[in-house]
Amino acid sequence: MKRVVKFRIADRSDVPAVLDLLDDDSISRTRERLVPAGDDAAVWAAFEAIDADPRNELIVADDDGAVIGTCQLTFVPSLSRGGAERLIVEAVRVRDDRRGHGVGRAMMRWALDRGRERGCRLAQLTSDKRRVEAHRFYESLGFTASHEGMKLTL
Protein backbone atom coordinates (compact mmCIF):
# COMPACT_ATOMS: atom_id res chain seq x y z
CA MET A 1 0.00 0.00 0.00
CA LYS A 2 1.27 3.45 -0.95
CA ARG A 3 2.31 5.50 2.03
CA VAL A 4 0.57 8.83 2.34
CA VAL A 5 2.69 11.92 2.90
CA LYS A 6 1.10 14.24 5.45
CA PHE A 7 1.49 18.01 5.55
CA ARG A 8 1.50 19.74 8.91
CA ILE A 9 2.89 22.67 10.86
CA ALA A 10 6.44 21.97 11.98
CA ASP A 11 7.27 21.54 15.63
CA ARG A 12 10.59 22.13 17.34
CA SER A 13 11.80 18.60 16.71
CA ASP A 14 11.49 19.15 12.93
CA VAL A 15 13.90 22.10 12.85
CA PRO A 16 17.15 20.17 12.23
CA ALA A 17 15.57 18.31 9.28
CA VAL A 18 14.20 21.57 7.87
CA LEU A 19 17.63 23.19 8.14
CA ASP A 20 19.12 20.25 6.27
CA LEU A 21 16.56 20.71 3.49
CA LEU A 22 17.24 24.46 3.27
CA ASP A 23 20.94 23.78 3.00
CA ASP A 24 20.75 20.83 0.58
CA ASP A 25 20.42 22.95 -2.49
CA SER A 26 23.03 23.90 -5.05
CA ILE A 27 21.84 27.50 -5.34
CA SER A 28 21.54 28.05 -1.58
CA ARG A 29 25.05 26.70 -1.17
CA THR A 30 26.45 29.48 -3.36
CA ARG A 31 25.50 31.83 -0.52
CA GLU A 32 28.10 31.91 2.26
CA ARG A 33 26.60 29.17 4.42
CA LEU A 34 23.53 31.20 5.20
CA VAL A 35 21.85 28.37 7.04
CA PRO A 36 24.00 27.95 10.10
CA ALA A 37 24.27 24.88 12.29
CA GLY A 38 21.07 23.90 14.00
CA ASP A 39 22.30 24.90 17.42
CA ASP A 40 22.53 28.57 16.51
CA ALA A 41 20.46 30.49 19.05
CA ALA A 42 19.22 32.96 16.41
CA VAL A 43 17.81 30.13 14.32
CA TRP A 44 15.94 28.69 17.30
CA ALA A 45 14.64 32.17 18.10
CA ALA A 46 13.45 32.46 14.49
CA PHE A 47 11.61 29.16 14.83
CA GLU A 48 9.93 30.37 18.02
CA ALA A 49 8.98 33.62 16.27
CA ILE A 50 7.40 31.73 13.36
CA ASP A 51 5.67 29.31 15.72
CA ALA A 52 4.17 32.14 17.80
CA ASP A 53 3.08 34.25 14.82
CA PRO A 54 -0.46 33.58 13.59
CA ARG A 55 0.55 34.90 10.14
CA ASN A 56 3.56 32.63 9.65
CA GLU A 57 3.56 28.84 9.33
CA LEU A 58 6.52 26.57 8.80
CA ILE A 59 5.17 23.51 6.98
CA VAL A 60 6.71 20.06 6.68
CA ALA A 61 5.92 17.09 4.45
CA ASP A 62 5.97 14.13 6.81
CA ASP A 63 6.45 10.63 5.42
CA ASP A 64 5.94 8.26 8.32
CA GLY A 65 7.98 10.49 10.62
CA ALA A 66 10.63 11.55 8.09
CA VAL A 67 10.62 15.19 7.02
CA ILE A 68 10.98 15.07 3.21
CA GLY A 69 9.78 18.56 2.28
CA THR A 70 9.17 22.02 3.69
CA CYS A 71 7.85 25.45 2.86
CA GLN A 72 7.01 28.59 4.80
CA LEU A 73 3.68 30.36 4.47
CA THR A 74 3.20 34.03 5.34
CA PHE A 75 -0.25 35.60 5.33
CA VAL A 76 0.13 39.33 4.68
CA PRO A 77 -2.78 41.63 5.51
CA SER A 78 -3.28 44.18 2.74
CA LEU A 79 -5.50 47.09 1.77
CA SER A 80 -5.55 45.85 -1.83
CA ARG A 81 -7.90 43.21 -3.18
CA GLY A 82 -10.76 44.12 -0.89
CA GLY A 83 -8.72 43.77 2.27
CA ALA A 84 -7.87 40.09 1.66
CA GLU A 85 -4.65 38.60 2.95
CA ARG A 86 -2.02 37.70 0.37
CA LEU A 87 -0.29 34.32 0.70
CA ILE A 88 3.49 34.38 0.30
CA VAL A 89 5.24 31.03 -0.08
CA GLU A 90 9.00 30.89 0.51
CA ALA A 91 11.72 28.35 1.19
CA VAL A 92 10.06 25.52 -0.75
CA ARG A 93 12.20 22.39 -0.68
CA VAL A 94 11.78 18.65 -1.31
CA ARG A 95 14.51 16.20 -0.28
CA ASP A 96 16.55 15.43 -3.40
CA ASP A 97 16.00 11.67 -3.27
CA ARG A 98 12.23 12.22 -3.14
CA ARG A 99 11.83 14.63 -6.04
CA GLY A 100 9.80 13.76 -9.14
CA HIS A 101 7.12 11.84 -7.25
CA GLY A 102 4.57 14.56 -6.69
CA VAL A 103 5.50 15.51 -3.12
CA GLY A 104 6.18 19.16 -4.05
CA ARG A 105 2.99 19.36 -6.09
CA ALA A 106 0.89 17.90 -3.28
CA MET A 107 2.56 20.22 -0.74
CA MET A 108 1.94 23.31 -2.90
CA ARG A 109 -1.69 22.32 -3.52
CA TRP A 110 -2.14 21.84 0.22
CA ALA A 111 -0.57 25.26 0.86
CA LEU A 112 -2.77 26.99 -1.74
CA ASP A 113 -5.87 25.36 -0.26
CA ARG A 114 -4.79 26.62 3.14
CA GLY A 115 -4.56 30.13 1.69
CA ARG A 116 -8.02 29.81 0.11
CA GLU A 117 -9.50 28.65 3.41
CA ARG A 118 -8.17 31.81 5.06
CA GLY A 119 -9.68 33.95 2.31
CA CYS A 120 -6.44 34.87 0.52
CA ARG A 121 -7.11 36.05 -3.03
CA LEU A 122 -3.54 35.99 -4.27
CA ALA A 123 -0.60 33.64 -3.78
CA GLN A 124 2.90 34.69 -4.70
CA LEU A 125 6.45 33.45 -4.54
CA THR A 126 9.84 34.26 -5.98
CA SER A 127 12.02 31.67 -7.65
CA ASP A 128 15.65 32.08 -8.68
CA LYS A 129 15.85 32.64 -12.46
CA ARG A 130 18.34 29.77 -12.68
CA ARG A 131 15.68 27.29 -11.46
CA VAL A 132 14.04 26.80 -14.86
CA GLU A 133 12.45 23.49 -13.89
CA ALA A 134 10.95 25.09 -10.81
CA HIS A 135 9.29 27.77 -12.96
CA ARG A 136 7.70 25.09 -15.15
CA PHE A 137 6.53 23.34 -11.99
CA TYR A 138 4.92 26.51 -10.58
CA GLU A 139 3.37 27.35 -13.95
CA SER A 140 1.82 23.88 -14.05
CA LEU A 141 0.17 24.80 -10.73
CA GLY A 142 -1.30 27.95 -12.29
CA PHE A 143 1.32 30.53 -11.32
CA THR A 144 2.31 33.16 -13.89
CA ALA A 145 5.80 34.71 -14.00
CA SER A 146 4.26 38.16 -14.36
CA HIS A 147 6.68 39.98 -12.07
CA GLU A 148 10.36 40.56 -11.56
CA GLY A 149 11.49 39.19 -8.19
CA MET A 150 14.01 41.75 -6.96
CA LYS A 151 16.39 41.14 -4.07
CA LEU A 152 18.84 43.29 -2.16
CA THR A 153 21.28 42.07 0.47
CA LEU A 154 21.18 44.47 3.42
Add this chain to the structure above:
Amino acid sequence: MKRVVKFRIADRSDVPAVLDLLDDDSISRTRERLVPAGDDAAVWAAFEAIDADPRNELIVADDDGAVIGTCQLTFVPSLSRGGAERLIVEAVRVRDDRRGHGVGRAMMRWALDRGRERGCRLAQLTSDKRRVEAHRFYESLGFTASHEGMKLTL
Protein backbone atom coordinates in the same frame (compact mmCIF):
# COMPACT_ATOMS: atom_id res chain seq x y z
CA MET B 1 12.96 76.72 1.96
CA LYS B 2 12.47 73.24 0.59
CA ARG B 3 9.78 71.33 2.40
CA VAL B 4 10.91 68.04 3.88
CA VAL B 5 8.82 64.94 3.19
CA LYS B 6 8.47 62.81 6.32
CA PHE B 7 8.02 59.06 6.39
CA ARG B 8 5.94 57.54 9.16
CA ILE B 9 3.60 54.70 10.01
CA ALA B 10 0.11 55.39 8.71
CA ASP B 11 -2.78 56.01 11.05
CA ARG B 12 -6.47 55.46 10.42
CA SER B 13 -6.96 58.93 8.96
CA ASP B 14 -4.42 58.16 6.20
CA VAL B 15 -6.35 55.15 4.85
CA PRO B 16 -8.51 56.98 2.26
CA ALA B 17 -5.42 58.69 0.77
CA VAL B 18 -3.54 55.38 0.70
CA LEU B 19 -6.47 53.69 -1.09
CA ASP B 20 -6.45 56.50 -3.66
CA LEU B 21 -2.73 55.93 -4.26
CA LEU B 22 -3.21 52.17 -4.61
CA ASP B 23 -5.98 52.74 -7.13
CA ASP B 24 -4.31 55.55 -9.10
CA ASP B 25 -2.23 53.26 -11.20
CA SER B 26 -2.75 52.11 -14.77
CA ILE B 27 -1.72 48.51 -14.05
CA SER B 28 -3.77 48.19 -10.86
CA ARG B 29 -6.77 49.53 -12.75
CA THR B 30 -6.59 46.60 -15.17
CA ARG B 31 -7.64 44.43 -12.21
CA GLU B 32 -11.40 44.50 -11.61
CA ARG B 33 -11.48 47.40 -9.14
CA LEU B 34 -9.51 45.47 -6.56
CA VAL B 35 -9.23 48.43 -4.23
CA PRO B 36 -12.82 48.98 -3.16
CA ALA B 37 -14.34 52.14 -1.77
CA GLY B 38 -12.81 53.33 1.47
CA ASP B 39 -15.89 52.47 3.48
CA ASP B 40 -15.54 48.74 2.86
CA ALA B 41 -15.48 47.03 6.26
CA ALA B 42 -12.95 44.43 5.09
CA VAL B 43 -10.50 47.16 4.13
CA TRP B 44 -10.81 48.81 7.53
CA ALA B 45 -10.34 45.40 9.17
CA ALA B 46 -7.20 44.93 7.05
CA PHE B 47 -5.88 48.29 8.23
CA GLU B 48 -6.53 47.30 11.86
CA ALA B 49 -4.76 43.97 11.24
CA ILE B 50 -1.70 45.71 9.79
CA ASP B 51 -1.72 48.30 12.56
CA ALA B 52 -1.85 45.64 15.30
CA ASP B 53 0.78 43.37 13.73
CA PRO B 54 4.37 44.05 14.87
CA ARG B 55 5.63 42.50 11.60
CA ASN B 56 3.58 44.67 9.25
CA GLU B 57 3.85 48.42 8.76
CA LEU B 58 1.87 50.61 6.40
CA ILE B 59 4.12 53.58 5.61
CA VAL B 60 3.15 56.97 4.22
CA ALA B 61 5.20 59.82 2.77
CA ASP B 62 3.78 62.91 4.43
CA ASP B 63 4.34 66.30 2.81
CA ASP B 64 3.02 68.85 5.29
CA GLY B 65 -0.05 66.73 6.01
CA ALA B 66 -0.62 65.48 2.46
CA VAL B 67 -0.05 61.77 1.81
CA ILE B 68 1.97 61.65 -1.42
CA GLY B 69 3.43 58.14 -1.21
CA THR B 70 2.98 54.78 0.47
CA CYS B 71 4.44 51.33 0.83
CA GLN B 72 3.88 48.32 3.06
CA LEU B 73 6.68 46.62 4.94
CA THR B 74 6.45 43.01 6.14
CA PHE B 75 9.17 41.52 8.33
CA VAL B 76 9.20 37.76 7.81
CA PRO B 77 10.95 35.57 10.39
CA SER B 78 12.98 32.87 8.65
CA LEU B 79 15.28 29.95 9.41
CA SER B 80 17.54 30.97 6.50
CA ARG B 81 20.27 33.59 6.70
CA GLY B 82 21.12 32.89 10.32
CA GLY B 83 17.59 33.37 11.56
CA ALA B 84 17.37 36.98 10.35
CA GLU B 85 14.06 38.47 9.30
CA ARG B 86 13.54 39.16 5.61
CA LEU B 87 12.05 42.52 4.61
CA ILE B 88 9.30 42.36 2.01
CA VAL B 89 8.20 45.64 0.43
CA GLU B 90 4.87 45.74 -1.40
CA ALA B 91 2.34 48.26 -2.68
CA VAL B 92 4.90 51.01 -3.37
CA ARG B 93 3.23 54.10 -4.82
CA VAL B 94 4.02 57.78 -5.26
CA ARG B 95 1.28 60.24 -6.27
CA ASP B 96 1.57 60.78 -10.03
CA ASP B 97 2.02 64.57 -9.81
CA ARG B 98 4.91 64.09 -7.38
CA ARG B 99 6.95 61.50 -9.30
CA GLY B 100 10.44 62.22 -10.56
CA HIS B 101 11.46 64.31 -7.55
CA GLY B 102 13.09 61.68 -5.38
CA VAL B 103 10.17 60.93 -3.07
CA GLY B 104 10.11 57.23 -4.00
CA ARG B 105 13.89 56.98 -3.66
CA ALA B 106 13.88 58.64 -0.25
CA MET B 107 10.97 56.44 0.89
CA MET B 108 12.70 53.24 -0.25
CA ARG B 109 15.98 54.25 1.42
CA TRP B 110 14.07 54.99 4.60
CA ALA B 111 12.36 51.57 4.35
CA LEU B 112 15.64 49.74 3.75
CA ASP B 113 17.24 51.53 6.72
CA ARG B 114 14.27 50.46 8.82
CA GLY B 115 14.91 46.86 7.74
CA ARG B 116 18.62 47.15 8.57
CA GLU B 117 17.80 48.55 12.02
CA ARG B 118 15.68 45.46 12.69
CA GLY B 119 18.51 43.20 11.59
CA CYS B 120 17.03 42.10 8.24
CA ARG B 121 19.69 40.73 5.92
CA LEU B 122 17.62 40.63 2.75
CA ALA B 123 15.02 42.94 1.21
CA GLN B 124 12.79 41.76 -1.58
CA LEU B 125 9.90 42.93 -3.69
CA THR B 126 8.07 41.97 -6.84
CA SER B 127 7.42 44.42 -9.65
CA ASP B 128 5.15 43.87 -12.65
CA LYS B 129 7.28 43.07 -15.72
CA ARG B 130 5.50 45.87 -17.60
CA ARG B 131 6.91 48.46 -15.17
CA VAL B 132 10.30 48.78 -16.88
CA GLU B 133 11.03 52.18 -15.34
CA ALA B 134 10.31 50.80 -11.89
CA HIS B 135 12.88 48.03 -12.42
CA ARG B 136 15.54 50.60 -13.34
CA PHE B 137 14.58 52.56 -10.25
CA TYR B 138 14.93 49.53 -7.97
CA GLU B 139 18.20 48.51 -9.64
CA SER B 140 19.55 52.00 -8.97
CA LEU B 141 18.83 51.32 -5.28
CA GLY B 142 20.87 48.10 -5.44
CA PHE B 143 18.16 45.54 -6.12
CA THR B 144 18.88 42.74 -8.59
CA ALA B 145 16.16 41.12 -10.71
CA SER B 146 17.52 37.68 -9.85
CA HIS B 147 14.18 35.95 -9.40
CA GLU B 148 10.92 35.34 -11.20
CA GLY B 149 8.02 36.88 -9.31
CA MET B 150 5.22 34.34 -9.70
CA LYS B 151 1.58 35.08 -8.89
CA LEU B 152 -1.57 32.99 -8.74
CA THR B 153 -5.08 34.33 -8.21
CA LEU B 154 -6.84 32.11 -5.68
